[in-house]
Amino acid sequence: MSIESSKGVWKSGPGRGRVRPKGRQLDDLAWSQVQDLLGQRPRRRDLLIEFLHLIQDAYGHLSAAHxxxxxxxxxxxxxxxxxxxxxxxxxxxxxxxxxxxxALTVRVCDSLSCELAGAAQLQQALQQGLDPKAVRVVRAPCMGRCDTAPVLELGHHHIDHATPEKVLAAIS
Known part of the structure; x- marks a missing residue:
């Protein structure tokens, strides 16, 4: 493709062309925020998950713009x-x-071990007992702690042999 210099539009052949390329456009503010978070770290592809964690921790989620x-x-x-x-x-x-x-997410493990140990009932009790505007309760894949089922993750911390009382104590 070439850029028609007099009009500044993308041209791929005869016709009107496009004002900008297809797809999600780069947001300058988000780009600046990402650059600030990454700092002087090398931009290697093996660091992608680490960078995703940096953004998630800074903003509480990963926006499409980020x-x-x-x-x-x-x-x-x-x-x-x-x-x-x-x-x-x-x-x-x-x-x-x-x-x-x-800001706070509770992830309840839904593996077979946790299900057999009462994870579904735990999730239901938490969803009924917690304010959904303050705490989100969701199912999550296996957390690899089957010997301490049911397990949940509160932020970045695991709670083994989880009960609603343990979760409420950990939140407060």
Whole structure:
């Protein structure tokens, strides 16, 4: 493609062309925020998950604008960054127009061991007993702690042999 210099539009052949390329556009504020978070760290692809954690921890979620900015900064495709971010249960990807999640998320393990130990009832009790505007309660894949089922993750901390009382004590 060439840029028609007199009009500044993308041209791929005869016709009107486009004002900007297809796809999600780079937001300058998000790009600046991502650059500030990454600082002087090298922009290696093996650091992608670490960078996603930095953004998640700073803003409480991964916005579409921040994912786009991270892709630009690391010179990766948007699809690659999005796929990694959505693969892991501990990242909260928020698309345009969606409301970011509450500051605190409780992830209840839904593995077979946890289900047999009462994870479904635990999740239901927490959803009924906690304010959904302050705390989000969601199912999560296996946390690898089957010997202490049911298990949940509160922020970045695990609670083994979880009960509603243990969770309420940990939150307060």
């Amino acid at each position: 994912l786009r900015a991270l892709a630009e900064e690391m010179r990766l495709s948007q699809a690659e960054v999005y796929e990694v971010a959505t693969f892991y249960a501990h990242f909260d990807v928020v698309k345009e127009g969606e409301t970011p999640p509450p």
